[in-house]
Amino acid sequence: MTQVTMTVNGKAVSGEAEGRTLLSQFLRDGLGLTGTHVGCDTSQCGACSVHVNGKLVKSCTMFAIEADGAEVLTVEGEADEDGTLSTIQQAFQDHHGLQCGFCTPGMVMATKSLLAANPKPTEAEIRVYLSGNICRCTGYHNIVKAIMAASGQDVSAIAAE
Structure with a gap:
């Protein structure tokens, strides 16, 4: 297991991940951010798309350890600060x-x-x-x-x- 630290939706987070843990798994299972959906695990559907360092990526094709130190934005972070819809x-x-x-x-x-x-x-x-x-x-x-x-x-x- 490797310690992974990143900023997700403006908050510093960290957790342990195996080398094979996908970013989508880390977000959903490790951080409880289930808004990132996994539909295919093959980069076909786009349901798992998030922003990593400002770039749109399919989180089912990126390992969590590759996002170590990154800024990640998920759909949960898209809402306005007061919780209203963007x-x-x-x-x-x-x-x-x-x-x-x-x-x-x-x-x-x-x-x-x-x-x-x-x-x-x-x-x-x-x-x-x-x-x-x-x-x-x-x-x-x-x-x-x-x-x-x-x-x-x-x-x-x-x-x-």
């Missing part, structure tokens, strides 16, 4: 950008990364960016609408589905 989370709720909710944490974290790089993405740009995240329920339409709304764009002309 702009992105609120847009997903307002525009029904979720159904079963399993992919939602990864979608929210991907959205945060996208909007940091491209504050006003087009629908096509959003769809390309989300290609690493799988949603089996929504057909992506309302997710795209939510992301456009979170970016401050007018979505009134986009029909509800």
Whole structure:
């Protein structure tokens, strides 16, 4: 076992991890941050996406010891400091950008990364960016609408589905 220390959602944390412990396991089992979902363990679905040192990563493909000393942001850290939903989370709720909710944490974290790089993405740009995240329920339409709304764009002309 190796001692791993990192900053998660703004708080210094540490715990023990085996060399083979995935970051997703460390977050969920070691720290109790179960918002990071694991859907495939093969980097296909994106449900486990988190930010490590500001970069979007799929936590099922990174070992916890690789994140030693890193700044990690999970979906739990996306909420505002007072516990209210962030702009992105609120847009997903307002525009029904979720159904079963399993992919939602990864979608929210991907959205945060996208909007940091491209504050006003087009629908096509959003769809390309989300290609690493799988949603089996929504057909992506309302997710795209939510992301456009979170970016401050007018979505009134986009029909509800």
